[in-house]
Amino acid sequence: xxxxxxxxxxxxxxxxxxxxxxxxxxxxxxxxxxxxxxxxxxxxxxxxxxxxxxxxxxxxxxxxxxxxxxxxxxxxxxxxxxxxxxxxxxxxxxxxxxxxxxxxxxxxxxxxxxxxxxxxxxxxx
Amino acid sequence: xxxxxxxxxxxxxxxxxxxxxxxxxxxxxxxxxxxxxxxxxxxxxxxxxxxxxxxxxxxxxxxxxxxxxxxxxxxxxxxxxxxxxxxxxxxxxxxxxxxxxxxxxxx
Numbered sequence: 193x194x195x196x197x198x199x200x201x202x203x204x205x206x207x208x209x210x211x212x213x214x215x216x217x218x219x220x221x222x223x224x225x226x227x228x229x230x231x232x233x234x235x236x237x238x239x240x241x242x243x244x245x246x247x248x249x250x251x252x253x254x255x256x257x258x259x260x261x262x263x264x265x266x267x268x269x270x271x272x273x274x275x276x277x278x279x280x281x282x283x284x285x286x287x288x289x290x291x292x293x294x295x296x297x298x299x300x301x302x303x304x305x306x307x308x309x310x311x312x313x314x315x316x317x
Numbered sequence: 318x319x320x321x322x323x324x325x326x327x328x329x330x331x332x333x334x335x336x337x338x339x340x341x342x343x344x345x346x347x348x349x350x351x352x353x354x355x356x357x358x359x360x361x362x363x364x365x366x367x368x369x370x371x372x373x374x375x376x377x378x379x380x381x382x383x384x385x386x387x388x389x390x391x392x393x394x395x396x397x398x399x400x401x402x403x404x405x406x407x408x409x410x411x412x413x414x415x416x417x418x419x420x421x422x423x424x
Contacts, residue, residue: 229361236417237355237418239406239413251413252412299347301367301408303351304351304353305366309359
């Protein structure tokens with residue numbers, strides 16, 4: 193079955209960097225876009241970043257643009273999130289999610305249909 | 318960015334109740350709107366995509382409707398496992414956004 197497993201979370205000081213990874217199995221990774229979504233303690237979901245099946249079309253939330261970089265290695269079935277200049281408000285559980293698309297005529301409807309269990313990032317001095 | 322506002326932010330209901338959650342977009346998003354369910358400590362789960370399409374494996378007591386700026390998620394008859402937080406999410410703009418969530422708890 194579809195599995196996504198995040199890793200790389202931990203405690204880091206403000207201004208430092210951290211790299212998250214998401215290993216996947218159970219589907220053809222190289223044919224699906226992928227995303228990162230985070231959830232601060234006691235708060236709602238926040239979409240962070242996404243990219244296409246081939247690593248192109250990277251897009252970011254305004255809150256992380258210029259600091260975070262999403263990437264993928266289709267040969268290793270791995271999604272990554274490089275987080276630089278971390279701030280206290282980046283503290284959250286980070287989920288990776290698989291994208292799927294429903295095609296209707298000229299329209300493409302995107303959604304996230306499988307999620308990992310998340311990895312926790314704590315930014316604190 | 319497109320802002321999504323859900324109402325109510327929370328509600329209390331009983332097993333068997335019909336529940337409706339609304340999601341309003343700050344600009345028209347056609348039907349590029351999804352709904353997710355999240356229980357405490359768990360990852361979100363997709364319920365509805367493209368405003369009204371039920372994801373495979375999801376109970377038919379869940380339904381979605383709407384287009385443009387106004388959307389609804391309806392649970393026809395609450396079951397114990399439906400007490401959770403529900404989020405709408407738009408994929409119309411390049412920057413995806415979620416609503417702030419609606420928590421459904423037991424009355």
